[in-house]
Amino acid sequence: MTTPSTSSSSSRKSELFDPADADVVFQSCDGVLFGVHRANLQTHTDGFPPAEFATAGEVCALSESAETLEALFQFVYRRRHPTLAGLPFARLAPLAEAAEKYQVFAAMNICHIRMQEHLPDNAAEILCYAARHDYPALAAEAAPNLISMPLIEVASVLPPDILLPWIKYRHEWEKVLDAVAVPLRKGHRPLILGPLCPDCSHLRPVDLSVRSLRRLDTVFEEPFALSLCASFWEHWRGDVRRRIARIRGFAMAQG
Structure with a gap:
């Protein structure tokens, strides 16, 4: 808010x-x-001018657009508030930031809820928003969606205070990949000390990157003709999923 x-x-x-x-x-x-009533600002917000602020004949210039302010000020009156259902992310994001900036409590709550609906798209922006404004559950929901992105791209969009915790979080996924990728590299033996199963050739084209852990349905979509291969495949898939389930959720401040 300017002079x-x-x-x-x-x-x-x-x-x-x-x-x-x-x-x-x-x-x-x-x-x-x-034009807004001061009493409503005092009741429903914590970030606008105090009661003693004199505004006779003057205007308070704000940095937000008219589109954002028109949505925001609807939350400071005793009326049915907008649901924001279907609001495009390009409009929701600045509204959510304005709600946090001026502490418009009703708007803060619904914006936070609507942000979840824009995942997995806009995951990086939502992760930043969640970390900036202390929404740990939303941050934990957004973070896995960045696993499929190249690290260099993630580094270009996340600020340093979020990037380091996210790299630590990604490392947990990389440890899972290291543990479960051995069958992909070596195949398996259908009989003890027997030859490598020829059907294991289907395993080798699988993407050996952390991205593959986010699309297991695609990785496991091809069935195996041999029953022993199929049994091994199901066991391997279950092991992958169990290890992923044990990954701790993204934490905004990790030691």
Whole structure:
């Protein structure tokens, strides 16, 4: 929130927020004015001007767009709040950040819930949001979706304070891969000390990277003709899944 300024005559007024008795006026970064009642800000938020803030004839310039502020201010009035269902991520993300910035509590809650609906897409942005604003369950849900991304790409989008914990988390997946990839490299023997099973050739083209652990249905989709191969394959798949289930969830602060 910037220093109050005199309202420009070229500014437009919000159609939803232009009451005659508004005692606080905000201006969006794209020049739209919003008249709001101070009492509602005091009741429903913690980040707007205090009661003693004088605004007579002045405007408080905010850094958010009119689209974001129009959605945000709907949460400071005693009315049915927007559900935000189906709101595109490009609009939800700035609204969620504004809700956290100005501590608009009702908006904070619903934005956090709607963020989950945009996974696995936008996982990196959601992980950053969750870590920045202390939503550990959401961070833990977002983090596995980045396992399939090359590390260099993840490093380019995550800030340093989140990147190190995420690298430690990815390392747990890499340890699982090291443990379960042996059958892929060596095949198995259908009889003790017997020759390598010829059907194991189907195993060798499998992607030996941590990405494969996030798409097990694809890895295991090809059936085996020999019953012993199929039995071994099922045992190996179960071992992979058990090891993945034992991976600790992503923690925003790891020792």
